[in-house]
Amino acid sequence: MGRVHIREFHDDDLDAVVGLWWEAASSAEPPVYSLAEVTASCREDHAVVAVQDDRVVAAAVGRAAHAQGWIVFFGVAEHSRSENVSAVLLDALERRMLPLGISTLSVLMPEDGRIDLLTSNGFRLRHRLRYLERRLPVQRRELDLLKDVGGRILPRHLWDQVAGMHHEKQLLEERLVAPLAQPDLADRYGVVPPRAVMLFGPPGTGKTTFAKAVASRLDWPFVEVFPSRLGDGGTGMAASLRGIFERIDQLEHAVVFIDEVEEIASQRRGDPPSPTQGVTNELLKIVADFRAREGLLLICATNFVRALDAAFLRHGRFDYVLPIGLPDREARDAIWRRYVPPEIISAIDVPMLVERSEGLTPADIEYAARRASQEGLARELRAETAPAARAELATVDYLEALAATRATVSAAEVEAFLQDIEALARL
Structure with a gap:
C-alpha cells in the first residue's frame, strides 16, 4: 500500500x-x-x-x-x-x-x-463532565421565513408561569400538548393529534397567554396572524390570508394563533353577502388544509363564540372548543404575588386581596396592583419627609386601588359565558 x-x-x-x-x-x-x-x-x-x-x-x-x-x-x-x-x-x-x-x-x-x-497524541481525559445538547426549535433555513411571517421563539417555561387555572391547564395538556409532544404515546391509544382548536371566553381572561404557553410547552415557534392587518399590502383579505398560510406551511413546526377570530369568521349572510364572507370562506378552507398537515397547530380565540359562523364549530373543523374563564383563587393569588414588590409581600394581606378580586380578569388585577404602586410613588414624590421616613405600601393601598378598578367582565357576561359552555364547548 x-x-x-x-x-x-x-x-x-x-x-x-x-x-x-x-x-x-x-x-x-x-x-x-x-x-x-x-x-x-x-x-x-x-x-x-x-x-x-x-x-x-x-x-x-x-x-x-x-x-x-x-x-x-x-x-x-x-x-x-x-x-x-x-x-x-x-x-x-x-x-x-x-x-x-x-x-x-x-x-x-x-x-x-x-x-x-x-x-496517545496529547489529549487528556477530563473526568466528571457530561455532554448535554438541545435541538433548537427553528433551524437556520427557517429563520428568514419565520421573520417574514412575523413569528418568534417564545421564552421557555411560560407554561409553568401560568399559575392556578388547573382545570384549563389539564385540558390543554391532555388534549393538545401530550398528543403533539408524544405522538408515539398518542398512537398507542389511537389518539389523533389535534390540528385546530378554538378558545373562547370573556375578554381579558388569558386566551392569548394560554396560546403562547402551549407554544412554549411544545417548544414550537409562535406565529400570530392579525385579522385587522389582512389586506394591508393592497391584496384582498382572502388572498392575504391565503398567502400568509402558504408561507407558514413551509415551517417544520409552528403554533399559529388568530385572536378575535370573529372579525373574519362571523356568521355569513346570503343576501347581501357580508363584507368578510370571502375571507370567512377562505379561512374554512385553510382549516381543512391544516387537518392534513403534521407539525402545525392552529389556535383561534374569540370573545364572542356565539358570533362565529356555524360551520366553524362543526365536528371536523376544530378538534376542541375550550372555554377559558376568569382566574380561580390560586391564579389570583399568583397574579397578586407577581405584581406586589417582593420586599413588602410579607406585610401584605394577600388572601384578602384574592378574596376582594374575585370576578376580575388577570388584566384587571394587574391594573389594580400597578395603580397602587403608582399612587405610592406619587405619594413619596409629594412627601416632604426624609426618604428614611417614607411609608411603604400597605394592604389598604391595594384595597383602595381595587375599589377604583372597574371589572372588565360583567355579571351578565359571566352568565352568558356559562351558557356558552353548556351549549358550545367541546372538550
Missing part, C-alpha cells in the same frame, strides 16, 4: 468524508455530531484529510469558538487505523487552527469509544 499523506479538505472529498461518518455511525463508536453538522463544517470551518493511493482514508474536522477549538469529527477507515495516521492527521488539524488564536483543542467521544488514538 502507498504512503499516507495529509492535505486540506477539497469539495471533491465530501463523499469520502460522508462514507467515513457512516462507517463510524454503524460501529460501536457513533459520532457525536450529526452528518449535517460535519458536512457543514467541512465547507465552512476547517478540515484535513489523509489520502492513501488516491483514496481518502481519514478525516479530521474542526470548528473554533473564541479561544476554544472543537473537533467536530475524527474518523479513520478501519483498514487504515494506526497511531501514526491519527497523530499526523491531528497535528495537521491543530496547525491549521492555531492561527485562529485557540488555546485548547477539545473533542467529545461516545462513552464506550476508543480514546487511545487521542490520549
